[in-house]
Amino acid sequence: MVAEKRTRLSRQARRAQLITLGVQMLATRSLEELSVEDLADGAGVSRGLLFHYFDSKHDFHLAVVSELAKEMLERTAPDLALDPLDALHASLSAFIDFVSENRDGYMSLLRGAASGDPAIRKVLDETRAEMANRTLAQTPVLGIPAGPRTRISVRGWIAFTEEAVINWLSDEELSREELISLVSDALPALLIGAAPE
Template sequence: MSSSRSGSESKRVRLSPEERRLQLITLGAEMLAERALQDISVEDIAKQAGISRGLLFHYFASVGEFHEAVARHVSAEFLAATAPDRSLGLFDMLRDSVERYVDYVEENRAAYHAILRGPSSYNPGMVTYVNESRSAIAELVLTELPIPPDDPDLPRLHLAIRGWIAFVEETILTWMSEKPIPRAQLIDLLVESLPALALSPALAAALRG
């Protein structure tokens, strides 16, 4: 019995340094659903990963660097999940991105709520990466719109898009907790709300397909 147990314990999967680092970051990202970024402890991460506390510092120079890596990972994962499909027309591209945005939130509900409303939302590192994500989304939308870079309305449009992103975040958070309308109607609401902010009839028409 004991030799069998020893044999199974010796058959632990060995991860490459890159795989181990990603594993630790992923575990940290999962913990965001339950606690603030600064409360993710080295001890808990090491225990879940099955490594010693000291080994974590082989991959990260400090706790602060680890927390920053977690925040960066969450931001990058979200942007990758919602990246526009440029093979589609403008309206279909917008709808596809919004659908995948909602998909991402449904699959990562607790973490998404924690990042925007939980204790982690006040962490300076997380605030930075969330704002960077919002800026990146705004730039992606602006890049795809049929407007020249010297358009005098560009600053106002950029501001309107940032407001739309905030609307999307709050609407999805409320929908997730209350589910007052079907998912398809939620998608319609989010997609149609952006053309409503357009500063010209031509741009609104382009966004509506």
């Protein structure tokens, strides 16, 4: 029993290491380019051994995307000790740094073939829902009433932010600070417009 448990734990730990390596590889390649061969080379193991840790290439990709989303949510968690607009600015700064570090993987997830995969879409949708819930938790503090207009506006603002960041990653015509102020100013602008008159 003890031996079995130890083996299982180390399999989990080894799988987690491989997922971390996969996430690192997404900095400079799309999810489609993240092959099992590259992972095997990077980890110094055989391609066959990887299938001891992952059921399939899709299972590996899904695990990497889930880990990337989890790290993004951790990095961008709002600092509740700050004023809501300062917390928003800090979270967006962290978000933009995170996607800059994971540029190619991030762009492929949002705009590549992976965006059509149902399991990967589910992870992305859950991540967006968590971002929306965090944002909605702050809106009463800003004096914005809860309701369908506010909910739709917050979800729309997340889409606005993703599109703005994707455009910025492609051409970088704005500085990092200009982009952060563009997306953080957009939220109150949209929510004030969204408040019932």
